[in-house]
Structures are given as structure tokens and as C-alpha cells.
Amino acid sequence: MEPHPKQHCGRVRCGSIALLASLFAGLLTAFVHAATPVVTTPEYQLKAVFLFNFAQFVEWPEEAFEGASDPIVVGVLGPDPFGENLDAVMQGEQVNGRPIVVERYESAAQIDRCHLLFVNQVLPRELERSLQELRGKPILTVGESSEFTHAGGIIRFLTENQRIRLQVNLRAADEAQLRLSSKLLRSSQIVAQAEN
Secondary structure (H helix, E strand, C coil), X not given: CCCCCCHHHHHHHCCCHHHHHHHCHHHCCCCCCCCCCCCCCHHHHHHHHHHHHHHHCEECCHHHCCCCCCCEEEEEECCCCCCCXXXXXXXXXXXXXXXXXXXXXXXXXXXXXXXXXXXXXCCHHHHHHHHHHHCCCCCEEEECCXXXXXXXXXXXXXXXXXXXXXXXXXXXXXXCCCEECHHHHHCEEEECCCCC
């Protein structure tokens, strides 16, 4: 059954990530730079939309799903900075016929099956431990700490001049057996993963 477009999320379905960043640049004027933000801001409204777009621009291996109707699980590891925004953006949406469900985790050990994971851990040891535990699993990891891609994360949000940029670790994506669309890579900065 075809998904029904939602009027209030029409902006989610159109344009590239670069276009979305430009349209919402005005929302990114004042943010609180806390280690673990708990107050939802326009920044995280926009990042929730980015996560939905990532789900459309990534191809997972067959073994990432048990069946053709299995949902795409979008998770948050650590304190949730999105509030209701992530649930609102994902509610009722589908990607390639798969519904999207949102889960929240306190630790990487709790993650059984997840496809797209926002990692909100800023302590370097905690971040490295979590990414090491997830390494090689078909999970698109997304974060925003300065060490994220160099620690093995796949996509990092980077705010520059009130605009969200993307850094992509292609080696980590390859290890996770994920194929990233050229639409995603076109507006991204490709970085090399630090050697271990």
C-alpha cells in the first residue's frame, strides 16, 4: 500500500539535503552548546528532517532486515535532544514500503536491530566504546561531536556559519555494508577515518 503524503511534512519529501539546509538556515541563529542538550531547538527540528532524508538516501544489506515488511528502526543513543520532533517527522512515513519506527537507547548493548542511529555521546571514551561495539553492523551512525567520524561514526553534523554541513566517513560506511546515495555525498565533506 502506498504511503499517504502528510501535508505538515511536505517539506520532508522534496529537495536534496543541501536544499533543506538552505531553506532552514534561518532557524539556526541561536543555539545552546551543551554537552547533552535536553531542550529542543529549531536546530534539532531540522536535524530530525535530515535523519528522515538519510533513510531515503541509504541502501542497507538484505541481512539488515528479517523480512520485506520489517520497519526501518531509527534510534537515539544517549540523551534525546529531539523531543517530540523526531517522532513527529517519522510518524506514518515509509521508505521503500517499510514503515519507520523510533527507538531510544541508554547504551549500545541495548541495541538489537537498528538501521539509523543518532549517537548523542560526547565523552570520547564513551563514544569510542559505543562505536566500537556497533562497528561492522549495518547501522548508519550519525553524531555531532568533533571526534565522531574519526572515531568510526559515519555521518557527522557540523554547524558552520549557521548552516548544517555533513561530514561522511566512507570507510565506516563500507564496513557497515551501507551504500550511500550520490545525492547525499554530493553535499558532504568526505573525511578519512583515523587509523587504529
